[in-house]
Amino acid sequence: xxxxxELKQRIEDAIPGASADVEDLxxxxxxxxxxxxSEAFAGHxxxxxxxxxxxxxxEEVGGPIHALSITTQTGREP
Amino acid sequence: MTDxxxxxxxDAIQTAIDDHEVILFMKGTPDSPACGFSAxxxxxxxxxxxxxxxxxxxxxPRIREELSAISxxxxxxxxxxxxxxxGGADIVTEMYEPGELAQELGVDAPEAxxxxxxxxxxxxxxxxxxxxxx
Numbered sequence: 714x715x716x717x718x719e720l721k722q723r724i725e726d727a728i729p730g731a732s733a734d735v736e737d738l739x740x741x742x743x744x745x746x747x748x749x750x751s752e753a754f755a756g757h758x759x760x761x762x763x764x765x766x767x768x769x770x771x772e773e774v775g776g777p778i779h780a781l782s783i784t785t786q787t788g789r790e791p
Numbered sequence: 792m793t794d795x796x797x798x799x800x801x802d803a804i805q806t807a808i809d810d811h812e813v814i815l816f817m818k819g820t821p822d823s824p825a826c827g828f829s830a831x832x833x834x835x836x837x838x839x840x841x842x843x844x845x846x847x848x849x850x851x852p853r854i855r856e857e858l859s860a861i862s863x864x865x866x867x868x869x870x871x872x873x874x875x876x877x878g879g880a881d882i883v884t885e886m887y888e889p890g891e892l893a894q895e896l897g898v899d900a901p902e903a904x905x906x907x908x909x910x911x912x913x914x915x916x917x918x919x920x921x922x923x924x925x
Contacts, residue, residue: 759878759882759885760864760876760877760878760882763878763879763881763882764863764864767864767865767866774865774866775855775859775865775866780828780866781866782828782880782881783881784881784885
């Protein structure tokens with residue numbers, strides 16, 4: 714069962730320079746919210762930024778990870 | 792299902808996307824969303840008074856599989872405007888606040904939303920996909 718710490722680690726390992734905050738929304742290990750900050754998002758549409766995060770988990774999204782709510786930021790925006 | 796050259800479900804989904812200016816693929820129906828993310832997205836669209844078609848992906852798991860193959864987007868809901876994926880619940884919600892969503896939909900931005908989205912019944916959504924499966 715995935716946990717928030719594991720998701721955070723995997724996002725940070727996969728996306729260059731990323732810093733992620735991941736929260737398990739229900740405590741059930743299947744609904745997560747991730748706030749990801751990375752310079753790697755610069756120049757990408759919001760759609761593609763979210764895809765970059767989804768891509769870290771591939772088929773797991775919709776599988777063991779039922780829901781992954783994403784907020785992406787480039788650098789130090791408010 | 793041995794015929795690999797035709798994919799009627801994918802074709803039906805693509806046709807639905809092409810034929811409707813604004814179409815939401817969701818879990819459940821606008822009147823009875825089956826998931827919080829779908830409910831949130833419906834709420835944003837209804838708050839703007841934007842007419843939209845809705846397709847419930849739950850009746851057949853293949854709808855979701857084929858939809859995600861088309862959109863390269865793994866989660867539900869998915870909002871399409873003019874044939875293009877706008878995003879899921881997070882993006883639609885993010886776009887709602889600054890009036891970006893209204894712009895995308897070509898409707899007036901909400902002034903000061905005095906109250907929560909009215910629960911008026913949306914116009915019945917064309918549900919072509921299911922019907923064509925029979």
